[in-house]
Amino acid sequence: MNWTDERVEKLKKLWSEGLSASQIAAQLGGVSRNAVIGKVHRLCLPGRAKAGGSTAATTRAKRPATSAPRAPNYASRMTTRTVTRTAGATVMKEEVEIDVIEDQETAPVGNVVVPMSRRLVLTELTDRTCKWPIGDPMKDEFHFCGNDSPDTSPYCTFHAKLAYQPSGERRRAR
Template sequence: MSWTDERVELLQKLWAEGLSASQIAGQLGGVSRNAVIGKVHRMKLSGRGRATTAPARQKKATASAAPAARPATRAAASPARAAASVAPTTLQAQPDAKPVLRQDNRPVDDVVVPISRRLDLTELTEQTCKWPNGDPLSDDFSFCGNQAGESGPYCAYHARLAFQPASERRRAR
């Protein structure tokens, strides 16, 4: 498929009307959505008009979500809501949002932090823990050096830190 002058003009017209890349690809025929997106970026088309169906959807959503006692003009009173109606798919800054703190749900029973033997790289063996301590570029960098189990490169404590069950990883997301 080649981009003829007629197809490029139609692409520009449909893009300015606010059609999605999928809709444009459907109207052009013989071109994928990704090809339309690529051509739009190469042409550096930026300004988009409003889609013809967006205001109708906005009115329906406002009418169905708003209680009867609340005035309809309140939806446009907030600058954040007004921005959301202009660009519903872009990420909006939320200055009032509070950060979510991650909680460590692992049990803290029987946690024994081993005292590091502070071994150099040349002192490590197959039976020593290879957990790094500090910055590798600094002079005081070392490895844990405690007795490692047969199942891996770390001592029991560092193995618990390094290898988490899949259920905990999923829960942390």
């Protein structure tokens, strides 16, 4: 099968109308879906038109309405961005609605006391010592905190606060 000028024009028209490669192949006749995709790629045609309207409206409709309050130190606003993505050999442009979250300034806590490390090696650790690693394990200076830890934690009180943060604080730290 040869790609005549008429067939190429019909391909371009059907592609711009949003028909799939299989539908175009059926209408042209004597050509496979893969041949249509290859020709579209060689012609560098833009992504197919979407049937059913814009994706921004679809995204907006799918978003669940939440009444949960946001973290108090973040400002959020909605914006729409045009993004391109590939689907096989086609490049598609679509508008996506995104939440833009801006970090607001927070004041650091002033009275933080970092405990002195007992500088224990692995063989010196017990069930009642802090197992917080300090330094690079490949270096000779590597050691563990070694301070007393409660029965329920492998870490001392200070390192347990670092290791186990509530989920709200983890989100704010990003």
